[in-house]
Amino acid sequence: MGAPCYHLGFGREDLGEHPPVLALICGDPARADRLAGDRRWVEHRSLAAHRGLHSHLCRLPDGRPVLVGTHGMGAPSLSIVVNELISLGIRQIIRMGTCGAIQEHIHAGDLVISSGALCRQGAALDIAPRDYPAVADPFFTTALYRAALSLELPVHLGITASVDTFFEGQERSEVPHLLRRLRGITAEYRDLRLLSYEMECGTLFKMGGVYGFAAACICAVIAERMSGDEVFRQTITGAEDRAMDVVFRMLTDTTWAGGGD
Numbered sequence: 001m002g003a004p005c006y007h008l009g010f011g012r013e014d015l016g017e018h019p020p021v022l023a024l025i026c027g028d029p030a031r032a033d034r035l036a037g038d039r040r041w042v043e044h045r046s047l048a049a050h051r052g053l054h055s056h057l058c059r060l061p062d063g064r065p066v067l068v069g070t071h072g073m074g075a076p077s078l079s080i081v082v083n084e085l086i087s088l089g090i091r092q093i094i095r096m097g098t099c100g101a102i103q104e105h106i107h108a109g110d111l112v113i114s115s116g117a118l119c120r121q122g123a124a125l126d127i128a129p130r131d132y133p134a135v136a137d138p139f140f141t142t143a144l145y146r147a148a149l150s151l152e153l154p155v156h157l158g159i160t161a162s163v164d165t166f167f168e169g170q171e172r173s174e175v176p177h178l179l180r181r182l183r184g185i186t187a188e189y190r191d192l193r194l195l196s197y198e199m200e201c202g203t204l205f206k207m208g209g210v211y212g213f214a215a216a217c218i219c220a221v222i223a224e225r226m227s228g229d230e231v232f233r234q235t236i237t238g239a240e241d242r243a244m245d246v247v248f249r250m251l252t253d254t255t256w257a258g259g260g261d
């Protein structure tokens with residue numbers, strides 16, 4: 001059946017007779033653990049906790065298995081995890097992350113669902129040409145958005161700036177030196193109607209397009225970048241819970257057949 005994946009630390013034989021096709025992944029291993037521990041799963045077991053990549057196999061009430069895992073920080077780490085997930089038979093990936101709002105009307109605690117990304121990421125250049133579109137799976141994305149609306153949650157659908165760095169690339173004021181080309185970039189992105197900054201979905205979307213899997217991204221807003229650099233730590237857990245509510249609502253909606261082709 002093959003060796004465990006080098007980075008994830010588990011392999012096909014750990015996934016049982018009916019392996020999952022859907023993975024929910026996030027940057028923070030503690031968030032992956034919290035998501036896997038949600039009482040709405042009827043079953044869950046840990047698969048591995050290798051190199052900070054915590055992975056779990058969970059089961060929905062209708063019996064469907066779902067892989068809940070960690071992609072680490074930034075696009076290079078995500079690209080490694082996604083390659084290994086694909087080799088294990090995963091065909092649908094939802095990133096559940098956090099982001100910083102770059103529109104005044106988007107607030108900490110809200111949700112952003114990305115329809116696509118302005119992808120300013122080095123890892124993506126090893127996967128597709130710079131001009132290759134970074135677009136989310138339209139079926140998954142619409143299903144997530146509808147689920148959030150049905151729960152009456154504050155949700156925004158649009159384009160995200162997906163960049164390599166949290167400090168320089170997102171124009172945080174505490175960096176010792178900021179390149180001239182990055183000065184004013186946040187206001188420019190706001191004017192281009194981008195909703196948020198995060199660090200992985202652009203590469204995830206390009207990988208989805210090139211490798212042929214359905215990719216989507218829902219993020220909890222934890223910073224309001226038009227007014228400052230601060231991360232509002234007290235909003236993180238509540239906003240993550242909302243994102244989990246949306247994903248569970250989508251997965252248990254019997255009218256939804258799943259994304260991809």
Ligand code: URA
Pocket residue numbers: 098099100101166170197198199222223
């Ligand atoms: N993630 C980011 O990449 N930026 C933020 O401001 C918050 C979360």
